[in-house]
Amino acid sequence: MAETEQPSRFEINGHDLSITEPMITGRIESELGAPEDQRNNNTSGSNLGIGERAFSAAGAAVLSAIIVNPLDVVKTRLQAQAAGVHYSHPLSNLIGRMAYFGPNTMFADLRCSPSCTRAGVHGTVSICPPDCFQYKGTLDVFNKIIRQEGFARLWRGTNAGLALAVPTVGIYLPCYDIFCNWMERFAEQYMPGTTPYAPLVAGSLARSLACVTCYPIELARTRMQAFKDSQIGKKPPGVFNTLLGVLSDVKGRNPQSSCRLISTVHVSVQGYRVLWTGMGAQLARDVPFSGICWSTLEPLRRKLLGLVGEESNVLTVLGANFSAGFFAGSLAAAATCPLDVAKTRRQIEKDPVRALRMTTRQTLMEVWRDGGMRGLFTGVGPRVGRAGPSVGIVVSFYEVVKYVLHHHYATS
Template identity: 30%
Template structure:
């Protein structure tokens, strides 16, 4: 019995292996999902042009980024002309006229942000889950909720200052020395907490999303393993569970997503245009305004494009992550047997 426990301990994957698995998952997810958002933004720009200094949300499939509109130069990929009749037509024409690389416009800066965030998030989730299992017990439904919420809080807290720095770099051409002075002046004027502007509306959406997502993912995974009579989740079980859990979480938290987008774009516009910022409106005030102007359905605006993006992103990320963990688990087991 003791030797079996020792084998299980040595077979367990390390935090470094979990980080590598999540890193690979993040890269694959970004490569597959970024073209969807590039096409979506190009279609939006075609119907209503983006004004200079205004902001819109760009996603690489793992996280959202606020992108500041620039003058119509060669870097402004979202302003390139196009007469697209729909998503598929946009895909074909962009590849034909601009080359396939255009579908991954803006990926490098967002990927630099996504990789550390994803590594912190997924590795923390697994590490916290292991600790909570020893404290609470394996069958508790609270474990995915607690681990998902805490790990998301950690990752978005680390990334908030990086998001601010990235937006300042995009808003105008700055050398690293100028950027350092800009950040130093902001901190001197408004304090260190100014680096976390936009943190609260992001947390209000992402923390409940993570809690709902991981709770449903673990439940779906267990049920599908029973149905398929599988001891370990297969790639398809993880993929299906991730897509279903992501869709449920995205739908429930959509009102917070609408408010977060509205609030954060306003913050970045004030930052970019150097305007004096008025007192920030509360989440509840923004929600009431949306309901008054657009009705209750206004809180669920954009549900279809959000689901089209979130469901495959969640499915690809979790299935590649689980596959990576399974690979390392087998590798560790083989190394133990060889020794």
């Protein structure tokens, strides 16, 4: 609130008297009815447009996707192995041997783990036993991927992650800002008791919108991270080729029809649906995740920002948002881990008929039957280790860029 003094003139018995009285002028947030604690602690500048918000979110998404991708790969491998994906060296099957010992392929070390004993020799190359390619925990996944596939493979799916993160976060965070501000203003005017629930509802709606829009890329990323390459020396498929592989599975399993047109239409419709396989599980994971995350993050960061009051700067905005985001993201990731396991299992299902028929509830029951509580929380370590820093990086970078842009516009 800004307070200015406005002189008022009165005439009494022919004499002019000047009386100074305060006149209060309010900010835009006051006129719109934003909560007082939000106005005091809001460093992001509510006058920024959707373009500035989307730019801030896209930068945050790129930074986060690159930094935390290895943990995402590890988490996906552990969950895929629990779902029945068999990890082995290409020499364990005939096709792999033919590809490996082809005329244009050099003999190379199979790079067994130090704890494994050599099982035998195929020509001039030692063959590792199958257990050398089974993952026993988070650190074991890191070690075996680096030794057997190379350090760069920890960033497998980063291109899909970037292709997914930029539009997803570019939709998610700006929409959350807009929804949350609108809901808080509405609640303050008509239902004051519901104001604390605005972040929960806004986060759930924004995440649902982003998920539905960008889901096929998420499907491609999970498959790229879950499956190892069957042929050595062959470049792994990218996002587009991975999605084409999903569609080819549907086409290959479609029975021949006497009417070619009907068959083509059927394949087209089935292919369209299969690109959204597991979206129900994704929404079942992301909506509670966003609700838990934002309902925890908002009051925590407002409290942290309230400790510094009006003396906030870039460092305090960064610290408060990263701390709140780290804690909220870790809590939400741990709570929704079973739904993440179900999402991964549905996305890596290669039988399109089964993939389209399975529901999230059936998948969770299947996981419980196979592995119990431990199965439901497969990969919880790397998931929490990824989500905490990821949310902290995204939210803090997003708010810092908005803070800088807001002050730039305010001083220009």
